Amino acid sequence: xxxxxxxxxxxxxxxxxxxxxxxxxxxxxxxxxxxxxxxxxxxxxxxxxxxxxxxxxxxxxxxxxxxxxxxxxxxxxxxxxxxxxxxxxxxxxxxxxxxxxxxxxxxxxxxxxxxxxxxxxxxxxxxxxxxxxx
Numbered sequence: 203x204x205x206x207x208x209x210x211x212x213x214x215x216x217x218x219x220x221x222x223x224x225x226x227x228x229x230x231x232x233x234x235x236x237x238x239x240x241x242x243x244x245x246x247x248x249x250x251x252x253x254x255x256x257x258x259x260x261x262x263x264x265x266x267x268x269x270x271x272x273x274x275x276x277x278x279x280x281x282x283x284x285x286x287x288x289x290x291x292x293x294x295x296x297x298x299x300x301x302x303x304x305x306x307x308x309x310x311x312x313x314x315x316x317x318x319x320x321x322x323x324x325x326x327x328x329x330x331x332x333x334x335x336x
Contacts, residue, residue, distance in 0.1 A: 243282065250277055252295070271295030271313065280318060280336060289315050291331065298336065307333050 236256045243262030250258050250268065252275030261281035269277045269289045277289075280298040287301035291313030299305070301321035309315065309331030317323060318336040325333045 248282075248284070250279075252277060267299065267301075269297050269299065271297060280316070283319075287317075287321065291315065309333070 235254060238256070238258045240258075240260040241262070243260050243264065245262070245264040247266045248260070248264040248268070251270040251272075252258060253272045255274045257276040257278070259278040261279075262283070264282055264284045266286045267279060267282065267284035267288070269279070269287075271277060271289075271291045271293065273293045273295060275293075275295045277295070277297045277299075280300050283300055283302060285301070285303040287299050287305045289297050289299060289305070289307045291297060291307075291309045291311065293311045293313055295313045296316075297314070298316045300319040301317055301323075302319045303321055305317055305319070305321040305323040307315040307317075307323050308326040309329065311329045311331055313331045315323075315331075315333045316336050317333070323333055327333070
């Protein structure tokens with residue numbers, strides 16, 4: 203679990219926790235099974251990509267948040283206050299976000315996007331997916 207505060211305009215986390223500790227690379231990916239947990243985040247742009255059944259959790263602040271889920275992954279960012287949020291789910295993945303300015307959600311499959319914040323969602327769904335307010 204990674205719980206240190208990270209303060210960068212763009213944050214990248216890969217499969218190696220050392221990347222996060224060094225704050226070197228510029229985006230966030232997770233493939234297969236595993237867990238990334240970020241606390242006290244202060245980022246300009248945060249991009250999260252999960253392929254498979256991995257999970258991601260973050261709290262703090264970000265100007266923009268981009269979440270891409272492929273498979274049955276889970277992204278819990280409802281305690282991350284973000285302005286502009288884009289979520290793309292392909293499969294049965296589950297995402298929870300807080301969007302204050304704009305929320306764009308697209309789902310292909312049975313995935314779910316749960317949201318809070320002031321943004322009114324722009325939604326595109328193919329399949330049995332759903333977008334719901336928390």
